[in-house]
Amino acid sequence: MSWLNRGRARITAMLERRDTPDNLWTKCKNCGTMLYSRDFAANLYVCTACNHHERVGAAIRFALTFDDGVFERITVAASTADDPLKFRDQKRYPERLKAARAATQEGDALALATGRVGGVKAVVGVQDFAFMGGSMGIGVGDAFVAGAKAALAGKMPFVMFTAAGGARMQEGILSLMQMPRATVAISMLREAKLPYVVVLTDPTTGGVTASYAMLGDVQIAEPGALIGFAGARVIESTIREKLPEGFQRAEYLLAHGMLDMVVPRAELAAVLGRTLGMLMKQPVAA
Structure with missing residues (x-):
């Protein structure tokens, strides 16, 4: 040249x-x-x-869900120990947390806000897969319990958008302890007769699926969302059989009774508003 x-x-x-x-x-x-x-x-x-349906973070999800995009964030107290097990693989755990916080501008994988959905005052939690795969650790457990307590204090429903690869390996057994913590919090909502509605987004897997993701009074999913516990290859190698087409996708789970509905993102806020209005016995906004 x-x-x-x-x-x-x-x-x-x-x-x-x-x-x-x-x-x-x-x-x-x-x-x-x-x-x-x-x-x-x-x-x-x-x-x-x-x-x-591309994965979206908490800020976008809140703007799409709350009426007119108006909401107020719920602050969750910072965990007392960011690295309880002094875990290190290729990087130190605090370094991974710092990078995730810088990339997402969130304190942890679960963010909370309150506002009106279809005219009904509600607490909404959003897991962000961009924050270390939406993994469930102590911070996520703290946020979930804080969301349930806010719903109890305000006599509001709790809506949870899930997106996670499972428990956070860097916190070992402490991450698995968040499963019963969340289950107890949901029991408190049930005792108070407050709705707990789950929206499963892509992907929702592992310990999150095995706990609060599948305990909703109403189970909704976005189209095409991957939902399951173990990965498809692990299941196939265990049972030594070929899995059906679309296995672990939202539409397959709906057809087999695991979900109540699959709702496109454009219709999700309206469906949530109508659902919460009926569950709370309040007039549904037009």
């Missing part, structure tokens, strides 16, 4: 970098279609080509 062509290539690359924002296009993780980012956001982060 001559010096003239090399110079032209460098100038072209500089202009392209300057004129084209890095986030102008988004590639669908399911079908690979290139989507204009502004249109993708306007479609609530759902692929227009294959209807894949």
Whole structure:
């Protein structure tokens, strides 16, 4: 290549970098279609080509769920020990926590807020898979209990959006102890006759599925969400059989009685509002 062509290539690359924002296009993780980012956001982060529901964080989920996007965050006290077991693999656990907090701007994998959903005052919890795979540790357990207590104090329903790879391995047995903690908190809601509604999003697996994700009074899921305990390959190797098509997806679970409904993201806020209104015996907002 001559010096003239090399110079032209460098100038072209500089202009392209300057004129084209890095986030102008988004590639669908399911079908690979290139989507204009502004249109993708306007479609609530759902692929227009294959209807894949992309994972979203707490801030977006709260804005989509609460009436007019108005809500108030519930602060959860910081855990007394970020690294109770002094765990280290390729990195120290506190380093992983610091990176996750910087990337998501959240204190842990579960965030809480309160506001109105379809006119009904409610507490909403959102697990963010971007925070260490939405893994359940002491911080998540603390947040779940805090959400249940806020619902009890305000006589409000508790709506939980789940997204997790399971328990947080860096906290060992302490992470597994959050399963009975959450179960007891749900029992307290039941005793107070307050609804606990679960929305399972992609993916919801492991100890989260084995505890609070499957204990809702009403079980809802987004289309295509992966929901299960163990991975499909682990199950296949254990039972030595080929699993059915779509196994562990929301639609399969709905067909086999594990869910009450599968609701597209665009309709989810309205469905939640109607459901909470009926459960709380309040007028349903138009």
